[in-house]
Amino acid sequence: MSETPAGPGWWQASDGRWYPPDAHPSAQQPPPPPPTQPPPTQAPPSYPPGGYPPGGYPPGGYPPGGFAPGQPPPRKKSKGWLIALVLVLLAGLIGAAGAFVYFEFVQGDDEPEITGDPVTLEPVDFPGESPFVTGSAVADTSLSSAAVDAANAISSDLEVDDETGGRIATGTEPGLYGGTMDEQACDPFALADFLESEPAKAAAFAGVLELDPAEIRPYIENLTPVLLTADTWVTNHGFENGEATPFQSVMQAGTAVLIDEHGVPRVRCFCGNPLLEPETADHTLQATEGEEWDGYEPDGVRLVQGGDTALETVTLIDAESGEQFDRGLGPGQTGSVQATLRWSTEADMDLHVLDPEGREIYFASPTSTSGGELDLDKIPGCGSGDRGPHTENIFWEEDAPPGEYTVFVLDYTSCDAPTEFSLQVVVGGITVISETGTLSSSAEESTRFTFEVY
Structure with missing residues (x-):
């Protein structure tokens, strides 16, 4: 028999146990009978296609705050079957076209690597980024198809430079340049006048050509105006911050230049830039900067070096007929x-x-x-x-x-x-x-x- 607990309101049940006041049968609902069948299955909530429930998470993700204690994260579906399928397909492709795949890989490995700094391409009508002269007058003379054909025939006989792939030309060779018998390619006197009015540019110009500024006019006035009949690589010079800035450039066929008595381009007429022979050691014709014109081919570019003896007359290709003709040196x-x-x-x-x-x-x-x-x-x-x-x-x-x-x-x-x-x-x-x-x-x-x- 259990002891009577201390405190008012406690009561003793028929089984002899004591209960607190709030457990009196008069204040309690009878316990529900045990279920005789499982509750009906509820339909899952519906969400918009591709959406997730509020607070939900995408496949493979986790809910904010993680899972409740003891609740394992959902298991991800294995993609092993997909990987296996891809491998099977690849094996089939290799088996059916193995020779083709092998050829592609071999070709990629054999492609020559382009090394060297790019050269700057300069079209006929582009003066460059930092020209010595702006608005210089040049003759509006273009090369006819007959002149281009004649020039290409000459280039095909020139030696190929193993280092650059260009064509080595001696400036005194007949037909290396072009022009007409009734019009000068440009006006060297106007360039001399301009430089005399611009002392800073005159000093920079003279420095490139190893002249005293006082020697610029007689030097320029004895150069010969001609047209390039092929794309030609030179060491060009712009003018920036009071100095001549050298860069390697290829000037397009048809560009007007002034050549010296050894046949070397010394001035680009359109912009007044002084020119020197090309420096090829660290540059390549395979990589270029600037606008590329139709017909540009690295193996068609000429690299002009001076002739051992001075010219007496220069033999040019007529820009119209393609025939060769002589003209006296000078302007x-x-x-x-x-x-x-x-x-x-x-x-x-x-x-x-x-x-x-x-x-x-x-x-x-x-x-x-x-x-x-x-x-x-x-x-x-x-x-x-x-x-x-x-x-x-x-x-x-x-x-x-x-x-x-x-x-x-x-x-x-x-x-x-x-x-x-x-x-x-x-x-x-x-x-x-x-x-x-x-x-x-x-x-x-x-x-x-x-x-x-x-």
Whole structure:
């Protein structure tokens, strides 16, 4: 028999146990009878396609805060069957086309790696990022298909450079450049005028070409305007922060340049940039920067090196016909007849030409009714330090009258020293006179040479 617990309200049940007041049968509901069948199955909640219930989580994820104690995370479905299927398919492909797959891998391994810094491509009408001159005037002359074909034939005979894949050309080779017989590719005198008005640019320009700034005009005025007939690699120079900035560039065929007497491009006419021969050691034609033009091919690019001997006349490809023709050196105009005098002292040498009617063209009579014109007249001056080379030029642009012409050189002022000179006459694009001589005293005259125009 159990003991009576302390406290009021406790009561004793029939089984002899004592219970607290709130457990009295009068305050309790009878316990429900045990279930005789399982509760009906409830339908799962529905969610939008591809969605998750509020607070839910994507497959493979976990609910915020993790799982309740003792509750295991849901098991992920194994993807082993999918991996196995992929492997089976790959095995089938390799078995059916193993040779093809092998070939592709071998080809990728054999591709040559491009090494070296890129060169900058410069189209004909693009002056570059930092040009020396803006708005420079050049002739609107393009290469005809006949001229391009003639240029390609010359390139095909040039030696291939093993290092770069370009074509090695000597600047004195006939047909390396182009032009026309009635129009200059550009105006070197305008460039000289511009640089004289821009001392900082003149100093930078002169530094590239190893000149004194005072030597710029005579240097430029004795370069020869031509057109590139093939894409050509040079060491170009822009102008930034008061300095000449070198970079390797390929100029497009048709670009107007000034070449020296060894056939090396020295100035790009369109922008006035000074040029040097290319530096190929750390660069490649396979990688480029800038706009690539139609027809650019690395193995068609020329690398021009100077000839051992100086040119007397330069043989150009006619931009229209594709035929070759000669012209005198320097910036003088060519035409149906061109006579050119060149020398390299301070002496004042004069060029004279007599036409078939006996009319004489020289410094005191620079034009004639027959169409002849003295377009270059140079007076260096004794003691000036200007030793040239200097050029004088007389030409008939077209329709020179037929008959016999006479040409000679006069030493107007000798400066008390002998002067060697060269004299060239080109008729119809063919050199008919190429002579050298020496004059030693003022008023001395050279041999008189004659030529015919038909």
